[in-house]
Amino acid sequence: MRVALGVEYSGWNYAGFQRQWHAPAIQNELEQALSKIAAEPIELKCAGRTDAGVSATGQVIHFDTTKERSERAWVLGTNTNLPKDIAITWAKIVPDEFHARFSARARRYRYILQNTDYRPGILQKGVSLYRGEYDVEAMHDAAQILLGENDFSSFKSAQDENPHAMRNVHFINVMRRGRYIIFDIQANAFLHHMVRNIVGSLLLVGDKSKDKDWLKMVFEARNREIAGPTAQAEGLYLVHVTYEDHWQLPIRPEDMGPLWI
Known part of the structure; x- marks a missing residue:
C-alpha cells in the first residue's frame, strides 16, 4: 500500500526537513511516528526538502507499507505520536505510480x-x-x-x-x-x-x-x-504543492497560506 499525507509544521526548532543523524529534523519525527502506527519501519519521500527554520502548511509526503490502515487512522494515529509543532492534515491511499516529489507539477x-x-x-x-x-x-x-x-x-x-x-x-x-x-x-x-x-x-x-x-x-x-x-x-x-487532478489528492483552502494572510 502506498499512502500520501499532507503535513504542516513549524520549522524553527528543526535542522530542516531531511533526515539528520545529529540534529532534529522533520523527517526523523514523521518516520518514527509512522513506524509506530504501521508496526514496521517506514521510510518516506517528500515534495520539497525545506531548509532549517522553514515551515510548511502544505507539504506532501508518501510512503509504502505492508499494513492496512484507514486514512483516518493514518491521520489521527500519527498525530498522537508527533510533537506538537508537526501535524498530519490528510491521508490518501494512492497508486504505486504516485511520487510526492516526481509527480508534483x-x-x-x-x-x-x-x-x-x-x-x-x-x-x-x-x-x-x-x-x-x-x-x-x-x-x-x-x-x-x-x-x-x-x-x-x-x-x-x-x-x-x-x-x-x-x-x-x-x-x-x-x-x-x-x-x-x-x-x-x-x-x-x-x-x-x-x-x-x-x-x-x-x-x-x-x-x-x-x-x-x-x-x-x-x-x-x-x-x-x-x-x-x-x-x-x-x-x-511551503504553502502548496500542485499535482494533476487524476491523483485526487485533498486540497484544503488553508494550505494556500498561513491563517493571517
Whole structure:
C-alpha cells in the first residue's frame, strides 16, 4: 500500500526537513511516528526538502507499507505520536505510480515579513522582522522580470548540487497586509535558498538601495555574488504543492497560506 499525507509544521526548532543523524529534523519525527502506527519501519519521500527554520502548511509526503490502515487512522494515529509543532492534515491511499516529489507539477512558497520598528511579541518565530520603509509596488514590478523559464544561478546557494539552474517561475506577487509584507511565488521547482535569495534582492529594490534595472542585471549575470543577501529563514512557508487532478489528492483552502494572510 502506498499512502500520501499532507503535513504542516513549524520549522524553527528543526535542522530542516531531511533526515539528520545529529540534529532534529522533520523527517526523523514523521518516520518514527509512522513506524509506530504501521508496526514496521517506514521510510518516506517528500515534495520539497525545506531548509532549517522553514515551515510548511502544505507539504506532501508518501510512503509504502505492508499494513492496512484507514486514512483516518493514518491521520489521527500519527498525530498522537508527533510533537506538537508537526501535524498530519490528510491521508490518501494512492497508486504505486504516485511520487510526492516526481509527480508534483509546482511548488508554492510564501515569505512573510513584519515591517515595523518593534519586534513581534506573538509571532516571534513565525515571521521575519525588517525595519524601515519598503516600496511594495516597486518590488512587485521588479519581480516580474523573473517570470518564465530561466537560469536562476544568481539566486542559487553555493551548497546547491543541482547540475543546472533552469527553473520555471509561474508567478511572483508582492503585497502588503497591514504590518506584513508577503512575497508569494510559485515555480515548477526551486533551487536551494532560491526563494530567500530572491526576497533578499527584492528588499534592496524595496528600500531604494537598488532598482529594477539592477535586478535585471543581476538576473542576467548568473552570478550569486552580486545578488542581494539571503533573507531570514523564519518567514518562509511551503504553502502548496500542485499535482494533476487524476491523483485526487485533498486540497484544503488553508494550505494556500498561513491563517493571517
